[in-house]
Amino acid sequence: MSKTNNKSDKVSPELDTPTDLPQAAVDKISASLNTLLADAFALYLKTKNFHWHVSGRHFNDYHLMLDQQSEAIFATTDQLAERVRKLGGTTLRSIGQIAKLQTIQDNNEAYVPPREMLRELMEDNKHMAAAMRKARKLCDDHEDSGSASLLEVFIDETERRTWFLFEASRQEGANVA
Template identity: 75%
Template structure:
């Protein structure tokens, strides 16, 4: 047994995965839940951004294609850090696409065609929603003084706000001033 928390924990964790932590079990559970929702939304946003990257068309094709590719890489690049934060504090994380689908709060877009301006506005709004999810996870981590998780999230919030800004400005090229 790694710590006393393991014997008093109500959750069932394989002893081989019971990472030692100084956080109370309640903190591990709440931070892990918030981070797993964030991770599910991050995977959903990654796939939607890639989808739009693959299917963008129109007069700004090259610019949007490259922008969405860059953004999808950045989004995917956060997934390992999010999952590893959960493991470092003693939680467990997503194991399947089914768990992603169960936990994600962002809506998928399975339309056969989406005009470029709508793509950009939808991704802008999804990035804004992702920031809100990050802030909830940040609040949970802050409550339990998990400074490493709050620090990681602060950087990711800044990156998502930058993506939101770029998508807003690009959507204006498409006549989407109401974004």
């Protein structure tokens, strides 16, 4: 399947949102934001998985923290998808498309110890922050201040989750004999 630079080949006329950005910028930024969106869905589901399956003496604290974090991650999905549409791009349509684009790895283990859960999510959030910074630079390069400012907020939120996961995993590690 060959790619073409003709916008009408990619976007139905009914979805062709007007923008002053060049088509090449729309394509690059949309692709970057769609990958972030796929990763947000993957990280949301992994965080929920760990929320549902956490156990141990810090169950209540971790259960609540992971629920709050999953809600914050999920809240980014609509904003990312709508940003792609505002630019004139198209966004995710299926779980299959998420699976193709995601860079966050799933965890299908039957049991994961709490400290490993926290550390894995910490690393995933660090990965997300780095990917967001890269996407933000791309937005800056193409003078897309709307996407850049949205990503700035998400970077800060992701760094906060990383920090909380780090501190909680240190506590867990200190309490394990």
